[in-house]
Amino acid sequence: xxxxxxxxxxxxxxxxxxxxxxxxxxxxxxxxxxxxxxxxxxxxxxxxxxxxxxxxxxxxxxxxxxxxxxxxxxxxxxxxxxxxxxxxxxxxxxxxxxxxxxxxxxxxxxxxxxx
Amino acid sequence: xxxxxxxxxxxxxxxxxxxxxxxxxxxxxxxxxxxxxxxxxxxxxxxxxxxxxxxxxxxxxxxxxxxxxxxxxxxxxxxxxxxxxxxxxxxxxxxxxxxxxxxxxxxxxxxxxxxxx
Numbered sequence: 001x002x003x004x005x006x007x008x009x010x011x012x013x014x015x016x017x018x019x020x021x022x023x024x025x026x027x028x029x030x031x032x033x034x035x036x037x038x039x040x041x042x043x044x045x046x047x048x049x050x051x052x053x054x055x056x057x058x059x060x061x062x063x064x065x066x067x068x069x070x071x072x073x074x075x076x077x078x079x080x081x082x083x084x085x086x087x088x089x090x091x092x093x094x095x096x097x098x099x100x101x102x103x104x105x106x107x108x109x110x111x112x113x114x115x
Numbered sequence: 116x117x118x119x120x121x122x123x124x125x126x127x128x129x130x131x132x133x134x135x136x137x138x139x140x141x142x143x144x145x146x147x148x149x150x151x152x153x154x155x156x157x158x159x160x161x162x163x164x165x166x167x168x169x170x171x172x173x174x175x176x177x178x179x180x181x182x183x184x185x186x187x188x189x190x191x192x193x194x195x196x197x198x199x200x201x202x203x204x205x206x207x208x209x210x211x212x213x214x215x216x217x218x219x220x221x222x223x224x225x226x227x228x229x230x231x232x
Contacts, residue, residue: 033219042119042204042222043159056218091159102147102208104220106159
């Protein structure tokens, strides 16, 4: 399968702990996006990369959140000192290089539960 | 900034009924418009798209027409099936007149569709 993969699929942690999610995009895609989705809401944009450059960050991405894509391939999203409000599904998506109509290819998400 | 508003849900229909899910948007420039679907236990996947005014996107019996004058992109299907039960998201991606797209998608809040036999 050559789709977007995310790991872990589920994470339960205690408040105050750090968590890290990994995303492997479709191999020929140079753009990678992180979104957050809470129950009953649509995905909210967090940040996106073109190759290894982080081009945009939402104000939702507080100082406790950091995302990296060091070699322009996989990406990690780290949440430090987790809070109960961080409980959500974290979605990763990728899209191909060049001029495109904007379709994003999503992974199945990483669900975070903060106790 | 860009925003998308979907009709309040959830929507419950009987099989073979007609479906409309309303979507309106606010955007600068020349956005592309999308409908994504999320089936139970699966990731978001593209259902259809339209990249310029008056374009009609279609797929799996679903259709939506990009109406710039009413800033709308309503999703329709003439006869729904039980297998269409899912959450539907309207989304847009901004771009300029030259077609250069601006990265992210902005999503609506989603509409839950349940189809009964």
